[in-house]
Amino acid sequence: MPRSRVDLNKINTIQLDSRKCKVAIKDFAKTAKKGASFNDFYDSLPDILASRNLKYLVEAIVSAYKKEKMVIFMMGAHVIKCGLSGLIIDLMKRGIVRAVALNGAGVIHDTEIALIGRTSEDVGEGIVDGTFGMAKETATFINEAINSGLGSGIGIGEAVGGAIVKAKLPNKEMSILANGYELNCPVTAHVAIGTDIIHQHPSANGEAIGEGSLLDFKNFIYSVSRLEDGVAINFGSAVLLPEVFLKALTVARNLGHKTKVFTTANFDMISQYRPYQNVLSRPTSGGGKSYNMTGHHEIMIPLLYRAIIERI
Numbered sequence: 001m002p003r004s005r006v007d008l009n010k011i012n013t014i015q016l017d018s019r020k021c022k023v024a025i026k027d028f029a030k031t032a033k034k035g036a037s038f039n040d041f042y043d044s045l046p047d048i049l050a051s052r053n054l055k056y057l058v059e060a061i062v063s064a065y066k067k068e069k070m071v072i073f074m075m076g077a078h079v080i081k082c083g084l085s086g087l088i089i090d091l092m093k094r095g096i097v098r099a100v101a102l103n104g105a106g107v108i109h110d111t112e113i114a115l116i117g118r119t120s121e122d123v124g125e126g127i128v129d130g131t132f133g134m135a136k137e138t139a140t141f142i143n144e145a146i147n148s149g150l151g152s153g154i155g156i157g158e159a160v161g162g163a164i165v166k167a168k169l170p171n172k173e174m175s176i177l178a179n180g181y182e183l184n185c186p187v188t189a190h191v192a193i194g195t196d197i198i199h200q201h202p203s204a205n206g207e208a209i210g211e212g213s214l215l216d217f218k219n220f221i222y223s224v225s226r227l228e229d230g231v232a233i234n235f236g237s238a239v240l241l242p243e244v245f246l247k248a249l250t251v252a253r254n255l256g257h258k259t260k261v262f263t264t265a266n267f268d269m270i271s272q273y274r275p276y277q278n279v280l281s282r283p284t285s286g287g288g289k290s291y292n293m294t295g296h297h298e299i300m301i302p303l304l305y306r307a308i309i310e311r312i
Contacts, residue, residue: 027046028046029044030043032044038306038307038310042307042310050293053291053292053293054291054293054303054304054307056289056291057231057233057265057293057304058304058307058308058311059311060263060289061096061231061263061308062308062311063229064229064230064231065096066312067229069226069228069229069231070098070223070224070226070227070228070230070231071097071098071099071230071231071232071233072097072099072100072101072223072224072227072230072232072233073088073097073099073101073233074100074101074232074233074234074241074244075088075100075101075102075103075234075235075236075241076103076105076106076235076236076237076238076241077102077103077105077106077108077109078235078236078297080109080110080113080176081109081119081120082296082298083298084297084298084301084302085113085174085176087301087305088176089173089179090305090309091308092176092179093179093183094309094312096308096312097185098223099185099186099188099223100176100180100185100186100187100188101188101190101241101244102177102188102189102190103189103192103237103241104189104190104191104192104195104196104198105195105196106176107156107157107160107177107191107196108138108142108196108197110177111138111142111160111164112135113174113175114164114169114170114171114172114174114177114178115138115141115169115170115171116170116171117170117171121133133197133198133200134197134200134201135197139197139200139203139204140203141167143198143201143203143204143205143208144163144203145159146159146160146208146209146212147203147205149208149212150205150207150208150211153215154212154215155188155189155212155216155218155219156188156189156191156212156213156215156216157177157180157188157189157216157219158180158181159212160177160189161175161178161179161180161181164178164181165181165182186223188216188220188223189212189216190213190217190220190240190241190244191209191212192240193209193210217244220244220248221251221252223248224245224249224252224259225252225259226257227249227252227259228257228260228261228262229261229262230262230263231262231263231264231265232245232262232263232265232283233264233265233266233267234266234267234275235267235301236267236268236297238268238272238274238275242274242275242277242279243274245278245279245283246278246282246283260287260288261287261288262283262288263284263288263289263290263291264279264280264284264288264289264290265279265280265290265291265293266279266280266290266293267293267295267297267300267301267304268294269294269295269296271294276292280292
């Protein structure tokens with residue numbers, strides 16, 4: 001017996017011109033002339049997918065700036081290791097970025113840049129002979145700053161930033177922490193004990209680290225409580241800062257602050273579960289927009305930075 005088959009002659013067709021299309025020539029990338037400006041390049045980007053999302057994000061940041069709304073940058077240490085501190089600092093100085101959140105590693109790399117202008121040791125080499133993370137000056141300077149903040153009710157970010165400024169470290173102008181201290185722009189540090197090299201030194205004080213990080217959590221909640229119509233971006237923190245952000249947001253809402261409509265974004269080399277849920281999806285489920293930007297920090301952040309500067 002012959003097999004039963006569908007008769008394609010009976011299908012119903014539609015007119016191509018009446019069909020909804022996601023892409024049109026007007027959205028295509030445009031060619032550029034030699035010597036064209038950055039604005040020409042930016043405008044030439046295709047108005048499609050990630051490129052379109054980047055433009056939407058830039059406009060959200062520019063709008064927040066013009067309306068004097070909150071813009072928060074949450075950053076893993078890789079941003080500093082990629083040589084991008086100067087761009088973040090410039091956005092802070094311009095009043096565009098109004099709060100910065102770092103993890104413990106971010107504090108370490110930022111301080112080492114201020115101390116000697118270099119950072120990021122070879123972990124593979126150091127772990128073999130037990131010298132990984134054993135730089136005396138790094139641990140002593142940061143832990144003493146954190147310890148001094150314990151009795152003064154100062155969080156880790158302010159304590160270390162203030163110490164860098166007061167010690168007049170040779171490269172303090174490239175320190176996010178020091179600039180935050182001088183600009184009165186909150187730079188908070190969120191620490192998991194045991195994750196950072198300074199915790200393996202005798203100068204580490206668990207009480208001071210814990211209290212300092214808790215104070216910074218409260219400081220960060222205040223920034224998040226002002227997020228309505230603003231922007232919060234996570235750069236490269238896979239777990240810690242997305243978790244901190246979600247908890248800060250729920251406290252702000254629990255206390256009655258209006259934090260429903262805002263924009264979030266996540267920048268990283270790969271898309272991961274925790275940032276997707278805790279930065280992009282859950283916080284904006286009741287309103288607002290979110291954008292997931294995949295790429296290398298050393299390319300994506302300068303692109304974002306320049307686009308913001310040119311649009312303001």
